[in-house]
Amino acid sequence: MITNESQMPAGRPRSPLSGIIPPLVTPLKDNETLDVASLERLIEHLIAGGVHGLFILGTTGEEQSLSYGMRKQMIELSARINRGRLPLLVCISDTSIVESIRLAGVAADCGADAVVSAPPYYFATGQPELAQFYEELVPQLPLPVFLYNMPSHVKVSFAPDTVSRIAQSERVIGFKDSSANAVYFQSVMYRMQERPDFAMLVGPEEITGECVLLGAHGGINGGANMFPRLYVGMYDAATAGDLTRVRQLQQTIVQISTTIYTVGRHGSAYLKGLKCALSLLGIIDDDFVASPFYKFNAPEREKIRQALAALPTALCRP
Amino acid sequence: MITNESQMPAGRPRSPLSGIIPPLVTPLKDNETLDVASLERLIEHLIAGGVHGLFILGTTGEEQSLSYGMRKQMIELSARINRGRLPLLVCISDTSIVESIRLAGVAADCGADAVVSAPPYYFATGQPELAQFYEELVPQLPLPVFLYNMPSHVKVSFAPDTVSRIAQSERVIGFKDSSANAVYFQSVMYRMQERPDFAMLVGPEEITGECVLLGAHGGINGGANMFPRLYVGMYDAATAGDLTRVRQLQQTIVQISTTIYTVGRHGSAYLKGLKCALSLLGIIDDDFVASPFYKFNAPEREKIRQALAALPTALCRP
Amino acid sequence: MITNESQMPAGRPRSPLSGIIPPLVTPLKDNETLDVASLERLIEHLIAGGVHGLFILGTTGEEQSLSYGMRKQMIELSARINRGRLPLLVCISDTSIVESIRLAGVAADCGADAVVSAPPYYFATGQPELAQFYEELVPQLPLPVFLYNMPSHVKVSFAPDTVSRIAQSERVIGFKDSSANAVYFQSVMYRMQERPDFAMLVGPEEITGECVLLGAHGGINGGANMFPRLYVGMYDAATAGDLTRVRQLQQTIVQISTTIYTVGRHGSAYLKGLKCALSLLGIIDDDFVASPFYKFNAPEREKIRQALAALPTALCRP
């Protein structure tokens, strides 16, 4: 599924995974109940929107806040709804290597295409420990792996040399960087030219345009949950080198970022704003956010409604 | 067990938990196998050493690196070996509230006396979110709770006002601070005078003496795994106001800290050094450290051996 | 000088300062002696290389390490050598507002075109204090002002709203961002569209290409001290929308960054590597670095020599 020509687990892919792969929110009724109908609606919305893959249980998917039972359920349901239409990537980040491997097993059993792993995030590792950890983990995984750089939550960043060392294994097929540090991203991209099949994907949607213009393969952009066509449009414009269109779409992307993700004072504003907007757009029913976070109250919800109303009208008509 | 007079779950304890409560290392054979014989030896060693409680699955106990199955097993075995001789505290820190509650249930079923909880450690909360989280969590726990401040790993520190707000619930019976920030500890201790039954416990063994001299109730000190009498001696000297003895024992405690916990360049040096020393002392068999960390190789092990040999001889004769 | 049509101090410029404005190193013989001949050679090298302005006394220029007497001398000499050929920007960052104003006075007396100011960098301010500080500072300055964002050294970052608030004054004509956080840069650029005359300049040379492609006005790139044509070429390619050329030049720019700025283990590696390379290239005589830093010894110097030798040959032939 990752490439058209070959099943990814069976052989080295000819070309890296490319395009917009939204990090799906996890629609919830409460801390213990997945909202299956909303998940179906969300996945159909994304596929109709032209995205190039599905990434579940990432930071946007609140993986760490979910019980293991629910993580398993989310993998099974997403795979079933997807029906192999798009590459399915499953985040298996955990502080316990045993639980990571177990989750990867579930993903493989459900027919997922790859797993995504951020470093253990409790007790921060040094770089040699980090490399050694992945040298231990990767061979035990039944699926190809994307590394996931997320220093604000994980406290450690993959040094470019560490990425290169871990990617000595051909099972490691790509890198998602959510650091927002564009100098760092350029350094890793430069380092990884040695692996032309290695996908360089960027987390923050505000910089997907510029990263793709410089050679990145795509974006894992939370906003694509709401407006998949917008982010796919940005990806297409950037790969086509259409700078006028890139700058035009960038206006809307940064408008979304600065109005929908900034209501509320804490780091969780992004997550609350995104889920709130998705419920206002009718894509998910409830904007329940798993503990330790809590969905917006009426005043914040009203601000999100206004922020949506201020967006270009074409966007909000599905 | 927390107080002599009453079962803690049944009523508000008359006096706070006091003394030295070692954060037990988790003896391992590999990532999936607990070393039961070593755990027995360790617990007997600690009880014989006069400690005042047992704290399992903390940072020193590598909770986050262990699978859920092993966490459960560690609770069951520790409770069985302890046979109610000492108060048993179980760390239930997790990023998922559901898993935290589940672990607390296991602890209660096994007869533990209290649980210990650090904030969710992936996506950092703001202070109001943190308070709200505990207001949701605490009533769902079957045991009294100690809050656990560990900002270096958790990225967020309980503001003194947040501790006070959470401790409006009488189910919250104490606080363990591992920040090493003594100004902060004094601020929380000052704030919590409103709750004379509230235990103020300090993590870093290097400052247990001074904190107890100023009114803290005790220490959750990793070094007590090796030398319980030393840390109990420090606690006794401090509660007796014997400054000469406090300063004398402090010499050895800082010697341990600066020689045994500082071999190796990364933050994990503490954990590796402690387990290595325990195996050299014959208290645990193997010094296996769970992924993403790895036990010392021969050169580092030799340094630990020398560091042990340089300690006052009385210490190392069990 | 900032625009072709008008003297900047006399009226609001029609268009923002654009292009490559190198942050000049300060050639030194020792902590108290400026190397005037090297400074002349450097400025002529830059002008011949086609740069669009000169920026002195920035982080690359070691402003903070220089005595006030030497800062004054550096301004006077640079202005005299420049002879008005290029816009001259002078960094006046200081922890004391009085000294900042004094330095700006020197800059104005010498005919500089603008000053550049990072926030006071000892005791970090909150955002309202930061805005209030600039509302106090800007009216006392005899020249237009660029704000300089440098959170790694300054500990505080201008919030986009703070930039906008400070830029209510038309005397504030641009922004240099050295955060490397491209999401942040996009947010500020989006916010400042309200001021079409406001220059958005980026510090790290590794991302000048992508930022200019997205609408930034130019780069204040340290590497331009060595190879002005390379960075001017990148600027030209990006403004022309020549993506093939952008990606090609990017290769060399990241090669420089990852080989010349990474010898040595500390943050100062950039500064030492840059000065060392400049002396090897014959642009400055000695690579003396002011205290608290120290120039490379022979082994590191040899690595820089090799890194230079590995660059495309066209680059190193002036």
Add this chain to the structure above:
Amino acid sequence: MITNESQMPAGRPRSPLSGIIPPLVTPLKDNETLDVASLERLIEHLIAGGVHGLFILGTTGEEQSLSYGMRKQMIELSARINRGRLPLLVCISDTSIVESIRLAGVAADCGADAVVSAPPYYFATGQPELAQFYEELVPQLPLPVFLYNMPSHVKVSFAPDTVSRIAQSERVIGFKDSSANAVYFQSVMYRMQERPDFAMLVGPEEITGECVLLGAHGGINGGANMFPRLYVGMYDAATAGDLTRVRQLQQTIVQISTTIYTVGRHGSAYLKGLKCALSLLGIIDDDFVASPFYKFNAPEREKIRQALAALPTALCRP
């Protein structure tokens, strides 16, 4: 003046500087005008209060916010008012080694007893660079030196080994730690036992009691500007081992800290609160704070007034 028996510059002192050495606020009329009458009143108040030394131009003295002219004036006036009654310590921290040396020269000319130096605080050094810097600086200083650890403002902390390496020079006679990290302080104190003449002084007043109980020599406590007898009382109680008195005084010290230093949201709350309280107590006339900070407005001032009124009455009657 540092010891009774000998002039410090002339020979190695027999015993380390001990006791309470307040870091004086700098009374100001505006950014360019020292309030001489207030300074006289402050110094007389401190000497009458029994303090053991005077420390000027530290963080509390707003050194970095003052022009060089005013720093010079502050040294001259303080020395003249002091008339050799107490050891006078002058902070010379600067980002420029040349300016540090110049300031030390002024201090020596005015008869100060020692200088105090925090690391350069713009471009953070690595530990070897830090050691090398002091090996260059110390021999050029005409007075003995105290090292000043202030990582929150300086971004770098002296490693214990670095302190020891720098203190190979007998000109380095003590250490002031403002990190609030008590584990760190114990590590440095342990390391520096090799130098019995080396003064270990602690910045935060909330932990002076416990540090002195464990062997520290005294405190450089900002609150002593207001209530010198309180902090001298704490020092005396701790050196006498009077734990009852220590805990009693600690109540008031933490009350001051949590009510007077916490009005206002930013890091500057300490400075603003301290100066505001001093003006309310009549010790200084105006509570002007140098840019980039600004004194409290009426509502905050009222809170400080109430905080003072809530203190034990004996304190506020001089």
